[in-house]
Amino acid sequence: MIRLDNISKHNGQRLIFIEASAALQKGEKIGLVGPNGAGKTTLFRMITGQEEPDEGQILVDRGVSIGFFSQDVGEMEGRSAVAEVMNGAGAVAELAAELTILEADMADPEKFDRLEEIIERFGEVQARFEELGGYGLEGRAREVLDGLGFSQEMMDGDVGRLSGGWKMRVALGRILLMRPDVMLLDEPSNHLDLESLIWLEQFLSGYDGALLMTSHDRAFMNRIINKVIEIDGGNLTSYSGDYEFYEQQRAQNEKQQQAQFERQQAMLAKEVNFIQRFKARASHAAQVQSRVKKLEKIDRVEPPKRRQTLSFDLPTAPRSGDVVANLRSVDKNYGSRVIYQGLDLLIRRQERCCILGVNGAGKSTLLKLVTGTTEPDSGSVTLGGSVKMGYFAQHAMDVLDGDRTVFETLNDAFPLASQGSLRALAGGFGFSGDEIDKTCRVLSGGEKARLVMALMLYDPPNFLVLDEPTNHLDIATKEMLIGALAQYEGTMLFVSHDRHFLGALSNRVLELTPEGIHQYGGGYTEYVARTGREAPGLHA
Structure with a gap:
């Protein structure tokens, strides 16, 4: 349905993808994983055509409909939550809008000379609207909003009065009601309570289209996906199975790669040692030359990329009363x-x-x-x-304080702590290198x-x-x-x-x-x- 073919992409000086390839097939439910800043959102934006790859191509099968939910939901106001959700329901929403216009046209005396043509078009649109289940659309929209935690009052109220988190749910509801051939969901589990999260889990498990999603909730992802695509170091690597299987497989692959790397390093050291020992001896010249050529032809095994693992040892808290x-x-x-x-x-x-x-x-x-x-x-x-x-x-x-850096914020709170201990604290919570000098505003x-x-x-x-x-x-x-x-x-x-x-x-x-x-x-x-x-x- 969607194929990424040798794509490369830069963001300024930073290389995000380098000749990366992957595919999303019908019925696949894929979890997109990788460290923060690896390029997950960029990948979504390229699939939806909001950005272009620098090299390679992204191929989408003809006629495939795509629904994309992102954290940037845009402006919403002046309509009820139900109307907002229905408005995003793809072709059926467009037909509903046309029916409304045609109904007005039929009652307009100034368009009486075109009445036959309008009635004929109304019949065509109405038949297609009915075929797509249009008359049940509002009921389905309410069902989706109910699953996402909306009360009847919130469904019918002006969407503009909702908080940002609830607007996110409306935007998500729009994609779910649309039921496109492919859903791209960027962090759909954010801003949901436990009940809504479990409802969404069941909805997506029963969805028969293809799905590509990111989520910081491992239990949620584990129950939905049947494949993982990992972005790391500009490459895309596919793993069959759920998130748990991916973690086990990745650890096993790392272990095997480390063992191969160490074996090769030991062999290289042995060969280099032989060359160093006998390069001055004429009697061993042929052997030395042969080993030098052998070393030049060897494909070097890279050590596995080490993910930055965060760790923080919590100091002992003082004891309270019982x-x-x-x-x-x-x-x-x-x-x-x-x-x-x-x-x-x-x-x-x-x-x-x-x-x-x-x-x-x-x-x-x-x-x-x-x-x-x-x-x-x-x-x-x-x-x-x-x-x-x-x-x-x-x-x-x-x-x-938006004007203070990460380090200044920690230093303000703990003025007697050493710089070393504050830097270790920042590192434990994922602020390494220059990140400690970022201002809180950014x-x-x-x-x-x-x-x-x-x-x-x-x-x-x-x-x-x-x-x-x-x-x-x-x-x-x-x-x-x-x-x-x-x-x-x-x-x-x-x-x-x-x-x-x-x-x-x-x-x-x-x-x-x-x-x-x-x-x-x-x-x-x-x-x-x-x-x-x-x-x-x-x-x-």
Whole structure:
């Protein structure tokens, strides 16, 4: 369906692709992976014709329709979310627009002399519209928006009043309703809650077209894809299988390449040693010459490319008292909407509580109550003895000073720390080399999140409260964070839609329901096993 044939591409001085080839066939669901800046978004833009390769060509089969979802959703306003989604539904949306015009033309007295022609065209368009399922289009649009977490009120309200994250869902809904032959999805799992994520997973698993997508959510990708294309060092390498298989295969290939490299290096050293020893002896001249020629003809094995692995050893947090937070008879309302009534909750030392609940259940509100950023309407919230809290809020990145560099930001926070330890801290969170001199203004969302995490964990609190800490983080950074927090001896209270993160770090689940908090010991994995569902909004 789509073929990339020996493509090369530069971005300024930087080489992104060099004679790279790959293909997307009918029915394939491909995960596009590679380090940040490897060229994943550039590849999408070349397939959709927004950019051209410098060399080589991209071939798309005749008649193949492509739907592209990117993080840049553009302006949206003046229409309802339903209308916005329907407007992107390809040919059927164009036919709907033409039907509206033809209906107006039939009622226009000034076009009465063309009435027969208009009626004939109306009949043709209506037949084609019906054939494409046009009359069920609104119902399907509402179904898609419902799956993506929209209430009826949000579906019918002006899309311009929605936040950026919800507009992203509208843009994604447009592509899903269109059901093109090929879907290109750049980070579709961003900005989705757990229920919407699982709904999208099921939708894409049942989609019969071809799919090429990027995602920082390994569980999401693992359940959908049947092939991986890796971008690394300008090359495209294909692996059959899911993300887990790709990781195993890549590690095995690296191991084999390293072994081949070491064997060849040992052989080369032996040959060079022989040449050095006997090059001055006339009796060995023929042998020496023969070995020199042999060395010149050998194809050199390259050592495997080493991915930058992030690691951060979390310093030991000071010990808190056994009771970390205590909520008693807490009521909280927003206007006429009751969020909590008579809430009692006790959080003890070394508990890692993850909070689950449908949209609007009060997950972020609970974190705000515990951290004191929101006051209860009645009841009490108290922290235990010797509790030192760190709070990562969804807007935490807004507090960074855009004019300060990464290093200056760390130095401002820890003026007594040595330059070496701050550079090591920055490196552990993915800021190596010149990246430490970037100003906060030019950082991506993921880079800002990493910097805020570094600020919070260098001198670690003994109570971490985290609201969607993995948003914007790539897979490598998430793995580093999970590794660091797995060793953490303090207490955690967190919300996340990343199932790998939830499963790896929680030892207690707080499920928010209209009847109150249901509590489960044993963490997210045990919650799934006991309830038969991965999120509260799903039926077992």
